[in-house]
Amino acid sequence: MTARVVALTPNPAWDVTYGVDRLVPGESLRVRTVVGRAGGKGVNVARVARVLGAPSVAVCPLGGPLAAPFAADLDADGQPAAVVPVAGAVRQSVAVVPAQAGPEDRGHPTVLNEPGPALDDAEWAALVAACVAQVRPPAGVGVPDVGPEAPPGAAASAVVATVSGSLPPGTTRERVLGLVGALHGAGARVHVDVSGPGLLWAADAGADLLKPNRSELAEATGADDLVDGVAELFRRGARAVVVTDGERGLTAYAPGADTARPVVVGRARLAEPVAGNPTGAGDAAMAALAVDPDQPWARRLALAAATSAAAVLQPVAGAVDRADVDRLHTHVHTEPET
Template sequence: MTGDRRVLCLTPNPAWDVTYGVDRLDPGEALRVRSVAARAGGKGVNVARVVRALGGDSVAVAPVGGLLGPAFAADLEAAGPPAPRVPGAGGRRPAGAVVPEHAGPDDGGHPTVLNEPGAPLTAQEWALFVRTAVGLAGDGTVVTISGSLPAGTTQDRFVDLVRSLREAGCPVHVDASGPGLLWAARAGADLLKPNRAELAEATGVPGLAEGVAALQGLGARAVVVTDGEKGLAAFEPGSTTPAARARLDVPVQGNPTGAGDAAMAALAVSAGRPWAERLALTVATSAAAVLQPVAGEVDPQDVRRLGARVLTENLTDTRTTED
């Protein structure tokens, strides 16, 4: 399904994810929890898991420490993706998702997620994180950097991380929001994947083309914008006209918490292919993630089945250049 791409998945601010299943989310009421799942998480960890589910080779890298550190490391090892341990003195942040089976009057059936900020990394810990990542970055490896950044992360730190990986010969894909999205653009990231709201918030302009132009003006290369049920639009370097668009014929219902991470995994394993093909796989993989009760999982059969329902508009017939 994926070819022979190797993906190095970085999570600078990992979490211990706890997903609670409830009948319905009623604010202000005592809720009976029907199911609980706890696992090592953070966006990059989810990306690594989905890459493996798609048949690819992934390595997850995250700082590990605190009371939850041993459980986090053990869960990653049990999941399969190799996970070099990068020590961090701070504790891993808990992150809770409350997923209702039935829609309530206030939530529309969407999950409610509580994300703690996470512990800062010292200069020494950040430097070790960068050295570990660069040391694992082989020629042709696609690197993903996903999720929030630890408290105290500076532009210089983040730009140095992206540039060091690019200098090692790796295309770098970034899924970040706020200042991190702008920093990734300034560092010349090969692909940025904001959603439409994140693009507008970071750049300060509401229009899709204008937001993409703002990122490219800072130094970004390709940009893929996710827009909910409207699907994805891919913009090549230097262009504010989409190279391709893709969406599912009818949206699926479920838990969308890990849909963006699944999209990152699909974009990484399909690097170098034509945009229409990449977006079709990305839409199908993202939708397959919605069908799973926890983030970081897809069923390959769901990906194949949903792939037949993807509507793709191919505006240019070019291959992407991330080799």
């Protein structure tokens, strides 16, 4: 049965995507296309989850001149949202996507991320409360309907709260521990996709799933060996870890009897990589992992690999075509637990 996804973006961004012929550093470039929309990794998760048939709500703090267009864009897209007003201005994130690969970029987009505003204690508390309210709404408060692609009669059987993207400047370990603890206390499973110290703090908090990519894992743990890095997250208290590794796909780990040797419980990758814009591919995988957490790992990872690849085919982050997901799903190679 489908889970309901409460997708927190602690540091949302107004996403601007520039399409250029070729990215040449130091030169003036003509922008061929431009798209601006409400974004941030959690917003992307919420949007993709709906395409996959899961009801979702995006939770985010918003302030400044871009707050109104941000909220209006979510509304126009039909994306349920819980907005927490804050004093600081929402940041911008600019992705420059070349149509032709150059020697410096190899066709990959260049992304410029502004830092975003710090949240004071009252604003952070309000953000946590908004998440808890969506996980466990008070009596008489409705929750979002099942997404547009859900089969007739589909119902939510669980709540998965996702925490995705950068953390606001000044975020502390205590804040992350409190957030994960509050979500657990409300009855949600908590999936976290953050980088830097926040990844370690989420492990300390006992997050149900952590989803770093290979470089984020190495940066946060200081371990050159992937398995050693995963083991460190389990030592701290993580309950499951999925590592994404670009074209190599995804690998899921569970803690082993020996804390230094985590157990591989599944792998999935696309038989042939797809070309396009990889911005948002990790968010699409995060959404796929959340929509049905009770499925076997092989099925969850296969859907994540297909959804991630489908996101690469889209010009902007936070979008997938369900037809692409279904088509690519047939080309996913999976390996069972070892």
